[in-house]
Amino acid sequence: MDTLFRRVWLLASIWIVGSACKPEPQELSIAIIPKPTELTVKQGSFTINKETTLYFDESAIALSEVVSDYFTSITTYSLSLLEEESANSISFSVIDLPEDEYRIVVSDESIKITGGSKIALLNGFQSLRQILLTNGTNTIPALEIVDQPNFEWRGLLLDCSRHFMEKDFVKRYIDLLALYKMNVLHWHLTEDQGWRIEIDKYPKLTEVGAWRDDGNGGVYGGFYTKEDIREVVSYAMKRGITVVPEIELPGHSQAALAAYPELSCTGGPFEVETEWGVFKEIYCAGNDSTFIFLEDVLTEVMELFPSEYIHIGGDEVPKYRWEQCAKCQNRIHSEDLHDEHELQSYFIGRIGKFLEANGRKMIGWDEILEGGLPEGATVQSWRGFDGAAAAVKMGHKAIVSPTSHAYFDYGLNDIDLERVYSFNPIPEDLTGQERDLILGGECNMWSERAPQPKVDSKVFPRITAMSEVLWSGASEKDFEEFRDRLSKHYPMLESLRVNYGFETVPVEVSTKTEEGALTVSLKSYDSTIAISYLDGDKQQVYEGPKVISKPTQWAILFSKGSTTFKDTIFQKFDPHLANGLIPQVDADYNPNYTAGGVGGLTNGAKGSIKFRDGNWQGYWGDDVIATLDLGEEKLISELSSGFLQYNNAWIFFPVEVTYEVSNDGVTYSQVGTVQNNDNPRNKEQMTQEYTLKISESLKTRFVRMKAKNLGVCPEWHDAAGSKAWLFIDEFSVR
Secondary structure, eight states, X not given: OOHXXXXXXXXXXXXXXXXXXXXXXXXXXXXXXXOOSEEEEEEEEEEOOTTOEEEEOTTTGGGHHHHHHHHHHHHSOOOEEESSOOSSEEEEEEOSSOTTOEEEXXXXXXXXXXXSSHHHHHHHHHHHHHHHHHHTSSEEEEEEEEEOOSOSEEEEEEEOSSSOOOHHHHHHHHHHHHHTTOOEEEEEOEETTEEOBOOTTOTHHHHTXXXXXXXXXXXXXXXXXXXXXXXXXXXXXXXXXXXXXXXXXXXXXXXXXXHOGGGBSSOOOOOOOOSOSOOSOOBOTTOHHHHHHHHHHHHHHHHHOOOSEEEEEOOSXXXXXXXXXXXXXXXXXXXXXXXHHHHHHHHHHHHHHHHHHXXXXXXXXXXXXXXXXXXXXXXXXOSSSHHHHHHHHTTOOEEEOOTTTSBTTSOTTTSOHHHHHTOOOSOSSOOHHHHTTEEEEEEEEOOTTOOHHHHHHHHTTHHHHHHHHHHHOSTTOOHHHHHHHHHTTHHHHXXXXXXXXXXXXXXXXXXXXXXXXXXXXXXXXXXXXEEEEEETTEEEEOOSOEEEOSOEEEEEEEEETTEEOSOOEEEEEOOOTTTTOOOEESSOOOTTOBTTSTTGGGSSBOOOSOTTSSOOEEEESOOEEEEEEEEEEEEEEEEEEEEEEBGGGTBOOOSEEEEEEESSSSSOEEEEEEEOOSOTTOOSOEEEEEEEEEEEEEEEEEEEEEEEOOOBOOTXXXXXXXXXXXXXXXXXXX
């Protein structure tokens, strides 16, 4: 069935009314995501027809337009509005319930949705909408639902700065958030790579800052006019979504500095950034005009966004320019600050007081804890859970969106559906009062490598798991039961033109060593996916584990039915004497870059130029010494280790790698050193083998690799002085 025909068929099955094959009530499924607190199925059913009416009480009448439009899109009927409840009606009433609680009662005669507020009624309606869309019929089983969220903050960050996204696309995402009862759109509007919001007082922000060199002789970019933003905010409010703008400061500000270089420490000139990463050009903290500018900008932002909170970023602020800037150093002295970290706290605190004076509250990323947390600030913790824990222990509120569970720009090898479903936004070891300060969580859709066409496949289906975690909480989670409900959502998502991605890596590549032989296995979570691979020029259907006897690269292909997916997986395998051995390493690898764990450096799986491909172990700021026990003395002729460089991500080749050997594991002798032969300024993503050929016969039991980290990013680097990463994929012995 080709894609176009399949989509048309799905649309027909869900949207067309009056099918000759209406399901019986007992055949209807109730696959609501997030799972309701209480759900009881009764005998009977209610069928929406052209005579069905809508009723909204006085407190709910503002919902009538949005709800009527939704019903028309689902049923193709334009349902009449009545001024009182009647038989064959769907009613919406605000009653004396907790503000966020809703209840649904479906009987043979009517559907009654009640709630403690208009927002609660909208959430109740979305449950009803899911039942209709997932069953492809206008018949709803008789049931009762009592439901309310566990967390008040259930958000999606949408980064429209690194890649611009059209206004209608943003509105489409508001509808999708509402469908899954998410209630915050965190709209990331300014970055090094683009300024996306019109500011009347500073027109060059969009004349200059919204556009960058596209690398092909043209320009790339765009921005939202004030009218665009008012339209988006109004559209969201009608659907129960709060739009929280993020205006980055003092870092991630190069697009603004390209427009107004006098706000920097050096005076420029600058261009809107075309690379991804962290850059040292930031707002000057010693310049009063910087604060005048930011207060002017935020004044216009607050006129557009009625949200209680304004997000000011505050993350990834290299201090290099402040360290060299006379004005910034004078500010440190005049304000009796100790260092540049306290200068950042001063900067954030000054903006926070301005927002507070205007009746708003400030959110910042967890770096705003450094140097002292400004009064009243809410912390969004992204570098794990520690930032949230520290904030609430100080009496501040926190939002939790860690890279370990919530970064949807990451690949599925890092964060798959089950990983998201395991998320609990409450850090460990908090008191009850501290737990109450956790507002909730967000999933973050950063767009460095995800322009608009890729966003759907990154966000879906993972956001469905996040919606359930944030609504239903951590208790009584059942991933397989959740997956069963989710399976009934895929046809609905296709009907809504959502180009969803996979639940986990479509093909898992694993290696193991048995009796000295490296064996490769491939498997998919979906039994209907067929797997093949190219070994050289020969394509073979995968039929089972295969022994690899020499260095090899496979191009792994996968298909489902008549569809062959374009996402070819390239994987190199490296069989050698140390496969399967567990090295003793004197440094701790970062939990985000494990290469599969303690045996990752000898598992025979080589890394690609993508540092998040799952095959790299990452060490931050440390030299690495890895020792292997071969079990007995063996004749060796070559020692080798593979490294990655991508200096935009602060990853550098080691300065040198030294190899040593020992027969007793106590006394080691050096057999050679391999120097780095590449320029650390090279911005390409690349790998390098540090290979030592041993000319004379050498028999040894213990081998050791010492990799010398660059230590810190060099002075010329945008993150000068920050710790450098060392990424290793394999320590090979031949």
